[in-house]
Amino acid sequence: MTKITFVDAAGQSRTIDAEDGSTVMESALKNSIPGIEAECGGACACATCHVYVDDAWMEKLGKPEQMEEDMLDFAFDVRPTSRLSCQIKVRPEIDGLSVTTPEKQG
């Protein structure tokens, strides 16, 4: 199990145990984390699973692929730390990851 922390736009933080091999988005939904809609169910086709990754984790996660970068065009208030959580695979190396959910998924 890998721990992931979600901080909402108001600053409240929730830490969950995520299953390795699933995605950060799936783990959020499974644990009823507010602020992630994931309308397309992880197909990288909706941009409603947008999160801001904690600065400290940016390098470890690596760069988003072209498809994800393109889909981020459909998100709002995109920042250099923006990622689509359905494209981040849960794995032991990201134990302790912290992400912030945006105020609105749009």
Add this chain to the structure above:
Amino acid sequence: MSEIIKTDVVIVGAGPTGLFAVFELGLLDIKAHLIDILPKPGGQCAELYPEKPIYDIPGFPMVTGQGLVDNLLQQIEPFGPTFHYNEMVEGLDVLGTPEAPAFRVRTDGGKVFEAKVVIVAAGGGSFQPKRPPVATIEAYENKSVFYAVRKMEDFRDRTVLIVGGGDSALDWTLNLHPIAKRIILMHRRDEFRAAPHSVNAMRELVASKQMDLLIGQIAGLKGEDGRLSAVSVKTADGVSDVACDRMLPFFGLTMKLGPIADWGLNLHEQLVPVDTEKFETNAPGIFAIGDINTYPGKLKLILSGFHEAALCAQKAHRYVYPEKKLHFQYTTSSTNLQKKLGVA
């Protein structure tokens, strides 16, 4: 009012469920018109995951979203359904009685239908343009903020801020450029998803100072009574105002329940409750099938929608042909059904 289109059944939504309903109705000699706000058939399969594989369609070990839609279109072709695309069903009025129902269906494009049965196959709701989450944007919509260009004239001699980096944003940049006073294209990064030739054409206009390109994002709107005067934008240099009197944001589509909420149907968490024998709603003659409905044990799967389509067609037959008795038949062995399919 435009001419009224009379038909047996109006199907709201041309997703996989609506498409297969045409087949099941067709076998029972029931004619259908389908209406969808999208410019094409297939609902989620075509809009959200055309290239992705589906593994749980009975009889198909693997088929892509678009592949399934293409097959369904081929399967229903013998029944000659009529498609009305780019139209959102807005109004649904009851004309008949519970025993002999009849309905009037109105679209936002002004089309009017009269039908004996309405099948709501609206999935997750109608696909609608995403609204940028900035304060007061609603007040400007359809006055100075538009999500589509319906009339080019609305943009003549205007300063238009187009936001986005895909084909819609680039195409309208190029199409409106000759008639607008000034076009400003804004995108969050200096990389565009749109077709390379339109990106090149845009870059040439920018190089010759015939339009402006901004790398940034929307931060707020300024204006009065729905009349936009400026958009405040966030760029690498901070927040500043861009004067304009029209804005066209292109951020893709999202599914919203939409007008279905106003049709007098019972709703449970944005879904329409139905019985599991006929998949009829609380309003006799109005059925709900596919992702839009709910009942104990409901699974939002394509195959559930197909099953529901077959069963609701049986009851629809009673409304459309109250005098006729239905005999159960197989497509394999019934010459009658095969004639309808054009294979006998």
